[in-house]
Amino acid sequence: MNQNWNFEGPRLRISDQLSAKAFRSRTDAPPRDSFAGDAVAEEEGSRTLVLSANPLHAWPHDEEGEGPMIPDDARHELSKMLGERLALGKSDLALHGRSETWHPEMPPDAVAYPETTEEVADIVRICARHRVPVIGWGTGTALEGHGSAPRGGVTVDFRRMDAVLEVTADDMLVRVQPGCTRSRLAEELRATGLMFPVDPGADASLGGMASTRASGTTAVRYGTMRDHVRALEVVLADGRVIRTGSRARKSSAGYDLTSLFVGAEGTLGLITELTLKLHGQPEAVASAVCGFETTEGAITAVIEAMQLGLTPARIEYVDVATVRILNAADGADLPEMPHLLLEFHGTDDAVAAEAARMGEVAAENGGGDYRWAIRAEERTALWSMRHRAYHTILASRPGATAIVTDVCVPVSRLGEAIARAEAEIADSVLDGPILGHVGDGNYHAILMVDRGSQTEIDEAKRLSDAMVAHALEFGGTATGEHGVGLGKLHLMEAEHGEAWDVMGALKRALDPEGLMNPGKVVRPE
Numbered sequence: 001m002n003q004n005w006n007f008e009g010p011r012l013r014i015s016d017q018l019s020a021k022a023f024r025s026r027t028d029a030p031p032r033d034s035f036a037g038d039a040v041a042e043e044e045g046s047r048t049l050v051l052s053a054n055p056l057h058a059w060p061h062d063e064e065g066e067g068p069m070i071p072d073d074a075r076h077e078l079s080k081m082l083g084e085r086l087a088l089g090k091s092d093l094a095l096h097g098r099s100e101t102w103h104p105e106m107p108p109d110a111v112a113y114p115e116t117t118e119e120v121a122d123i124v125r126i127c128a129r130h131r132v133p134v135i136g137w138g139t140g141t142a143l144e145g146h147g148s149a150p151r152g153g154v155t156v157d158f159r160r161m162d163a164v165l166e167v168t169a170d171d172m173l174v175r176v177q178p179g180c181t182r183s184r185l186a187e188e189l190r191a192t193g194l195m196f197p198v199d200p201g202a203d204a205s206l207g208g209m210a211s212t213r214a215s216g217t218t219a220v221r222y223g224t225m226r227d228h229v230r231a232l233e234v235v236l237a238d239g240r241v242i243r244t245g246s247r248a249r250k251s252s253a254g255y256d257l258t259s260l261f262v263g264a265e266g267t268l269g270l271i272t273e274l275t276l277k278l279h280g281q282p283e284a285v286a287s288a289v290c291g292f293e294t295t296e297g298a299i300t301a302v303i304e305a306m307q308l309g310l311t312p313a314r315i316e317y318v319d320v321a322t323v324r325i326l327n328a329a330d331g332a333d334l335p336e337m338p339h340l341l342l343e344f345h346g347t348d349d350a351v352a353a354e355a356a357r358m359g360e361v362a363a364e365n366g367g368g369d370y371r372w373a374i375r376a377e378e379r380t381a382l383w384s385m386r387h388r389a390y391h392t393i394l395a396s397r398p399g400a401t402a403i404v405t406d407v408c409v410p411v412s413r414l415g416e417a418i419a420r421a422e423a424e425i426a427d428s429v430l431d432g433p434i435l436g437h438v439g440d441g442n443y444h445a446i447l448m449v450d451r452g453s454q455t456e457i458d459e460a461k462r463l464s465d466a467m468v469a470h471a472l473e474f475g476g477t478a479t480g481e482h483g484v485g486l487g488k489l490h491l492m493e494a495e496h497g498e499a500w501d502v503m504g505a506l507k508r509a510l511d512p513e514g515l516m517n518p519g520k521v522v523r524p525e
């Protein structure tokens with residue numbers, strides 16, 4: 001067992017390294033019969049899973065280039081209140097209509113930059129009076145067009161509400177404003193001995209992370225945003241300000257409204273303050289890397305490790321295609337095989353014991369060259385490479401954007417789900433390296449497409465919908481952590497059945513005019 005590795009491999013030009021497939025031109029790829037429709041239907045017992053085309057793609061955003069669609073009165077009231085903190089410039093609007101991925105730009109009509117909860121409430125009240133949509137905005141890293149404005153309206157950008165308000169070390173709690181980013185909070189906590197572990201890779205805002213119920217690499221040990229939001233302050237669609245939850249560790253006092261707003265994607269209200277659970281910083285941290293002969297072996301090793309009671313803080317899977325790209329473009333020197341990347345947190349003895357035991361489990365399942373390290377530089381190199389992976393993969397096809405799948409299945413079905421996805425991608429004209437948080441049963445295929453090629457976008461949607469159909473068949477979900485936004489809306493009926501109508505009823509109860517981030521999460525009216 002090797003206790004060190006070197007990420008300082010030669011930095012070769014990507015064009016020297018990638019496979020022919022990665023560079024094949026696809027814009028002129030011949031259309032396939034299956035491109036014609038988005039629908040995928042599968043029988044699961046008596047239940048039919050029908051994944052239809054996203055109805056919202058047909059939504060008009062009023063006449064383009066006709067100027068703001070919000071009434072003059074509303075604009076004047078907002079301008080009077082916010083002054084220069086109401087942006088109407090084209091570039092600001094465009095920036096707030098963009099998504100990280102393939103979704104078409106749908107800008108709002110104005111962007112507001114509030115500084116207090118009272119200002120947020122006033123913005124919402126003005127918009128409610130004039131029936132103008134209101135969309136929350138953290139850092140805009142959500143992947144499914146979550147923050148876009150298909151019906152125009154006012155985007156409320158929380159970047160000026162980014163304070164860490166209070167750390168209560170004895171209760172292991174922190175109170176933050178929604179625009180505070182994950183890295184900003186980590187910086188503030190560094191000297192306290194405490195940490196906030198939810199890590200979606202992107203430097204997202206905590207309001208955005210709560211709103212998408214985000215997770216990421218550490219969820220296998222620490223849980224997701226669902227497990228970390230203790231209390232919220234929320235501005236409702238009519239401008240009322242409510243507080244949900246409490247600082248207590250547990251409560252049986254009525255409906256769990258905190259959980260309702262976590263993952264609501266801003267469709268039920270705007271979060272203006274969060275109380276979050278913290279953890280102690282581990283005394284020691286070890287990271288490990290291991291290549292496997294097969295994906296199945298890697299996944300079996302994950303399952304056995306959990307059954308043995310090992311508690312890794314991260315278990316990430318990267319497939320061979322991802323490894324090739326990381327080797328070529330990011331100076332990694334990994335053997336061309338599927339890999340697990342792991343991290344262990346605990347005392348010096350505990351992490352050494354867990355890392356060593358994991359090495360044995362890996363070896364029993366076709367894992368070779370298991371390397372682990374405790375030096376901070378090596379660990380940082382490993383995880384920053386993992387966090388850069390999405391952008392490194394995209395850069396392997398210059399100019400490409402991506403449709404990113406996010407299915408999550410019971411871990412027992414994960415090997416099968418990934419094998420099916422890999423086979424479908426191999427048969428496709430598209431490239432789609434796969435990586436994932438396999439300890440949670442969650443994986444992503446980064447389906448790279450040319451933004452200008454409808455043929456490629458349709459093919460990626462077909463692949464993505466097929467993966468979701470498999471996931472639902474296996475008892476999983478269409479989205480483990482990215483959320484619904486616009487891109488996963490057409491999957492909600494298949495996943496939830498009548499429960500989706502109940503979500504619609506909750507939405508109507510809290511936002512009868514349908515003004516809070518319209519077009520997302522629930523069935524469009």
Ligand SMILES: Cc1cc2nc3c(=O)[nH]c(=O)nc-3n(C[C@H](O)[C@H](O)[C@H](O)COP(=O)(O)OP(=O)(O)OC[C@H]3O[C@@H](n4cnc5c(N)ncnc54)[C@H](O)[C@@H]3O)c2cc1C
Nearest residue numbers: 136138139140141142204205207208209211214215266271
């Ligand atoms: C490279 C990359 C890797 C990623 N990896 C992961 C990952 O591993 N795990 C993961 O979970 N996600 C991942 N994501 C997705 C993204 O980072 C998360 O969805 C994140 O939680 C979004 O936070 P944000 O601040 O950018 O929110 P935004 O994108 O600004 O907003 C997201 C949604 O929340 C709403 N919203 C924002 N702030 C508020 C508020 N204060 N009140 C009410 N609604 C609000 C918005 O209207 C929108 O619907 C990744 C993204 C990228 C680009």
